Amino acid sequence: MRVAVDAMGGDHAPREQVAGSLLALSRDPKLEIMLVGRQADLEAELSTQGASMDRLELVFATDVIGMNEKPVEALKSKPDSSIGRAVLLVRGGHAEGLIAAGSTGAAVAAAGFGLKRLEGVRRPGIAVPMPALNKSGVCLLIDAGANPSCRPHHLEQYGVMGANYFREIFECASPRVAVVSIGEEEAKGNELTREATKLLRQGELNFVGNIEGRGLFGGDCEVAVADGFVGNIILKASQGCAEMILGKIHQRIGKEQPELMRELFGMTDYAEFGGAPLLGVDGHVMICHGRSDRRAIANAIRACTRAVQQNVKESIVAGLARTAARGASSA
């Protein structure tokens, strides 16, 4: 099992990317990692961290795409970027997945251009594990921003892809799937959610209808489907809300209650759950927060290897094929 890590992407790159890779290697004796980045940076960091090169390969790329660059333009003007090179490793079969903690836009664009879609997939989607009060402790929100303008069939596919990922990764036999809307009645919402709800209701998923934004955290489902515009806004708004509350708490009791603070920050830290997979491309692309530390990187690597072992790609392709067959027979 080989995973490529964009060692240059993220607020603390390459330090945490290298340390997280070493941590993952120490946990999993069958794992091999390809660290992708600038030669000088990688060699300096490895020497500082005193790493042995056992099961670790360096792949050099001369460029780095910054967080504030426009993804598509940056990929064109920097043909040898670390994220672009990592995608090529997956495309060429040298690695089965990749870990990207740099610009999300650049990772999505690079994977979109560089990797095939899985058979039957209309649009890839970012699936972000969010904290939730359900049994698993997590609700997968898909799409969180890859596809801001969705059609009903895209949402239907997000339901299928999200449910298959959730089942295999979070060990839940029959994840409940819902469409995020306003009000739980099916007549509520907009045309997109109403049409998507109809499609999902006809399918094989454990579809529970519409949920409000509240039900996502409240534990009313395991997979919450939204278009990429709404999903991204949910993600960012809840991060902002959590940060505001935790900031206030930290100010007041941070010193006396360091353990509680760690627990709270952990609960709202989606890195804890192993990063967000870009579902629908032919390769296991895990998108991590820019702030990711070594633990977050190591968790993302573990989620990536688990997705490979559990045949998530194959489950998704099979699920989509059944969905398409049903659509064709009912049409």
Added chain:
Amino acid sequence: MRVAVDAMGGDHAPREQVAGSLLALSRDPKLEIMLVGRQADLEAELSTQGASMDRLELVFATDVIGMNEKPVEALKSKPDSSIGRAVLLVRGGHAEGLIAAGSTGAAVAAAGFGLKRLEGVRRPGIAVPMPALNKSGVCLLIDAGANPSCRPHHLEQYGVMGANYFREIFECASPRVAVVSIGEEEAKGNELTREATKLLRQGELNFVGNIEGRGLFGGDCEVAVADGFVGNIILKASQGCAEMILGKIHQRIGKEQPELMRELFGMTDYAEFGGAPLLGVDGHVMICHGRSDRRAIANAIRACTRAVQQNVKESIVAGLARTAARGASSA
């Protein structure tokens, strides 16, 4: 100054509605209140609370619309509902505003059918004060659900209405207005946000461009504009997120830190800010959370009277007229 209170609407009605009205009367010697509801319920509650009838008038309505009824159907089948009757009091000039803590949908529908729109208004919008890390401590989110399918001109008007309300109620000379989108670059987002951004940029407001969901809580603006679908989801998702975090904290330190808990719950409780005005109708309609207690009801009454005193309706009409004149001259 006379305000109508739907005494039957809300989880703790009529108790908290009556108590909140009495509290508001004790604070403001010029205030008069019309309590609207079932005769037996109102008289029993007033007798329990030992209220004098000074500056308090009872208006009887035989029906109540429940939280789970379909708004439009319920208004038709219950022609003498408390919310419908309260709207008629405003329409007839007997009260200048009304306080509604029952079904939001019923309040919006009743006001939409029963009250004229202010001159120039295309669609009324619900403006919800959210906690934020800006100087005022509050960001007004408009629309939070009155109008799920918006056009660019609706968002432009929400900016104008929200800015005028914010300026007068939260005492901020030049509130920053932003459109909620994904990414701050203007090219990001969807067609609706891109078009609305163009319109708002040409106008007289202190328009600061796009914000992400995070910037809303982070204090990047005072007025956050979104269509009613997205706005409602932001509202509910952030409530759900806050409840999840506060629940966890309460479990762990609620007993030792009662004061901190009160502070945290207060910070995330939008009732604290005096309810959410339905902007754009000819009358000051304040929508409160179903859970509102007497303090929340009294705060909403105060916000309502302040909106009357500060001539918010007139400011909105003037602002929209300038916007329309500019649109016509540039067209």
